Amino acid sequence: MTEATIPPACPGTASEQAGKASACYGCPNQLRCASGEGVKADPDREAIQTRLAGVRHVLFVVANKGGCGKSAIAAQLAQAFASGVTVDAGCEEPDVAILDADVTGPSIPHLLSISEEEVHQSGTGWQPVYVRENLAAMSIGFMLPSKNDAIAWRGARKTGLLKQFLRDVDWGEHLDWLIIDMPPGTSDEHITLSQALSGIARVAALIVATPQELALLDARKQVSFCQRARIPIVGVVENMSFYTCRNCGHREEIFSPTTGGVQVMCSQHNIPFLGRIPLDPVLMRACERGESVQKYECPARDAINQLAREIASSFSMLCNDTHGDKSR
Numbered sequence: 142m143t144e145a146t147i148p149p150a151c152p153g154t155a156s157e158q159a160g161k162a163s164a165c166y167g168c169p170n171q172l173r174c175a176s177g178e179g180v181k182a183d184p185d186r187e188a189i190q191t192r193l194a195g196v197r198h199v200l201f202v203v204a205n206k207g208g209c210g211k212s213a214i215a216a217q218l219a220q221a222f223a224s225g226v227t228v229d230a231g232c233e234e235p236d237v238a239i240l241d242a243d244v245t246g247p248s249i250p251h252l253l254s255i256s257e258e259e260v261h262q263s264g265t266g267w268q269p270v271y272v273r274e275n276l277a278a279m280s281i282g283f284m285l286p287s288k289n290d291a292i293a294w295r296g297a298r299k300t301g302l303l304k305q306f307l308r309d310v311d312w313g314e315h316l317d318w319l320i321i322d323m324p325p326g327t328s329d330e331h332i333t334l335s336q337a338l339s340g341i342a343r344v345a346a347l348i349v350a351t352p353q354e355l356a357l358l359d360a361r362k363q364v365s366f367c368q369r370a371r372i373p374i375v376g377v378v379e380n381m382s383f384y385t386c387r388n389c390g391h392r393e394e395i396f397s398p399t400t401g402g403v404q405v406m407c408s409q410h411n412i413p414f415l416g417r418i419p420l421d422p423v424l425m426r427a428c429e430r431g432e433s434v435q436k437y438e439c440p441a442r443d444a445i446n447q448l449a450r451e452i453a454s455s456f457s458m459l460c461n462d463t464h465g466d467k468s469r
Contacts, residue, residue: 192312196312201372204360211349213424249280277312281302296329346374381396
């Protein structure tokens with residue numbers, strides 16, 4: 142079994158616990174390992190490697206708990222990168238794409254105001270929907286007859302679609318950033334994508350959390366998953382961190398932390414703390430309208446832009462840049 146096909150905490154095919162350990166539950170190879178047949182190589186791996194050869198950075202945006210604003214942060218980060226906040230003045234804006242991996246709850250089409258668009262097939266594969274010239278998006282939301290339709294799929298069908306997105310979507314010859322908005326939790330989709338991209342693209346994860354201890358309990362599980370899956374963690378950002386009154390300037394911690402919040406958790410796990418995103422009505426309205434917060438002067442825009450810069454500057458320290466830098 143190659144490293145690329147090893148799930149988190151996999152006991153290995155030679156172990157007596159192969160296919161029987163708790164970590165094997167839900168793995169598509171569980172029955173094969175338990176029977177002693179071993180694991181066949183992923184037939185899609187070569188096609189995915191060819192398709193993603195021009196991708197420089199892959200950023201998983203993850204959270205173990207729903208409702209923490211993960212998808213909003215992913216969408217606004219994509220807009221920030223595409224707007225060139227991480228490049229020097231006079232340089233070209235990066236080529237950015239965002240993949241909505243939340244199959245049962247796709248939010249990206251709404252957050253980018255492209256929910257009425259459709260995906261088209263061409264001779265080179267599925268064509269993503271373009272928000273602007275250098276920002277593309279792909280989501281199952283573009284394929285539903287109605288945005289209110291429920292998707293009740295089992296794990297194998299969901300993970301099959303995600304592999305098809307990696308294999309068949311024509312992102313173009315070059316991408317500076319592929320941002321993947323992951324579903325909440327640590328389940329089939331996370332294992333599938335981490336295995337499919339291992340050794341193919343340079344991947345790191347941004348964990349989104351909120352300050353209260355109940356949310357941090359789940360955030361720690363996400364840290365544990367990334368470490369077991371050998372996904373480098375670019376850092377953790379604290380969303381909905383505080384609210385500052387625009388009239389009197391008073392700062393209030395609406396979700397007041399009882400154990401120090403995200404910054405203390407990062408210190409305990411020795412992972413980077415990437416800052417705080419405030420509760421900002423301007424950001425909320427921008428997300429509701431499917432707009433980029435880059436259009437507005439507000440504290441949330443400044444915090445997101447700083448987050449984008451932190452991610453860009455620390456990414457190379459986590460993942461060796463084997464593709465070289467593109468002259469800009």
